[in-house]
Amino acid sequence: MDEICEKVSAHIGRQIVMSPMRLGHRHMHGLLVRTDTVDYIVYESETSQFHRDHIALHELSHQLCGHRGQIGRDESTNALGRSAAIDSHSSDADEEEAELMASLLGMFISEPARPTRADATPDHKLLQVMRSFGLLEG
Numbered sequence: 001m002d003e004i005c006e007k008v009s010a011h012i013g014r015q016i017v018m019s020p021m022r023l024g025h026r027h028m029h030g031l032l033v034r035t036d037t038v039d040y041i042v043y044e045s046e047t048s049q050f051h052r053d054h055i056a057l058h059e060l061s062h063q064l065c066g067h068r069g070q071i072g073r074d075e076s077t078n079a080l081g082r083s084a085a086i087d088s089h090s091s092d093a094d095e096e097e098a099e100l101m102a103s104l105l106g107m108f109i110s111e112p113a114r115p116t117r118a119d120a121t122p123d124h125k126l127l128q129v130m131r132s133f134g135l136l137e138g
């Protein structure tokens, strides 16, 4: 997974940070948060390794495919600068493409899945963006 992440990062020329966290949403298991400097891949931590990998690959696929998603409503006022959250609001076509790509990428992940060196604690900037989108309580 780290390898795929690095390749995608090199391909799109952006820093990617994996951020597992407890989302607890019924329908949304992952999302892509873009800021000026970093792309965060946020994915549900309370699920199986297989599911976590799939969610992360799905979000990476959105990046690979260049999907734009929704630009944050706080675009102009947010002190963090431009930020965008992708997913749960993306078009059906984008979702299908990302799902297909994620399944294809999944075949390259060796079994048993290797642990990612994901950050255990998401950084403050990310949490701030997540809150501004109403994605985190508190």
Ligand SMILES: [Zn+2]
Pocket: 058, 062, 087, 088, 090, 094, 095, 098
């Ligand atoms: Zn998606």
